[in-house]
Amino acid sequence: MRVRAFSRKDIPAILNINKLCHNKPQPDNDLLEIIDRGDVWVAEEDDKVIGFLIAIYREGPYVFNVAVLPEHRGKGAATGLFRQFEIYYKPDGFYYLYVDYRNPAQKLYFDLGYRVVGIKKDFYGSGENALTMVKYAE
Numbered sequence: 001m002r003v004r005a006f007s008r009k010d011i012p013a014i015l016n017i018n019k020l021c022h023n024k025p026q027p028d029n030d031l032l033e034i035i036d037r038g039d040v041w042v043a044e045e046d047d048k049v050i051g052f053l054i055a056i057y058r059e060g061p062y063v064f065n066v067a068v069l070p071e072h073r074g075k076g077a078a079t080g081l082f083r084q085f086e087i088y089y090k091p092d093g094f095y096y097l098y099v100d101y102r103n104p105a106q107k108l109y110f111d112l113g114y115r116v117v118g119i120k121k122d123f124y125g126s127g128e129n130a131l132t133m134v135k136y137a138e
Helices: 010-020 028-037 077-094 106-111
Strands: 002-007 039-045 046-056 061-068 094-100 115-120 132-138
Touching: 002 077, 010 028, 010 039, 010 046, 010 061, 028 046, 039 077, 046 077, 046 132, 061 077, 077 094, 106 115, 106 132
Parallel strands: 061 094
Antiparallel strands: 002 039, 039 046, 046 061, 094 132, 115 132
């Protein structure tokens, strides 16, 4: 498995992974707009994209969307994607993300050093709250 910078040829794989991995996937047009103005990395295995991380700068470096195909989880792809994101934005001093309060990915984020600092009410819709998680650069 390796992590590399995104290229335009990765778009179909990213759109597919987004649909397969999220209960409420970002609409394709919205995701393409964010890709165009954000920073994107992909994880690949055997020349196949298995995951991605899209970051934008919003009051600081923000993980907008991250996903890894279910059959490739637990093998270090997400950790590698976060490592590239954090190296890229390290001079900014902190990183943040929102995660559904029911999402088991919270464990990964805790393991990576992110901590809950607040709750974003109705972030995913009425009654669907998100945890705000932050990590400070070392």
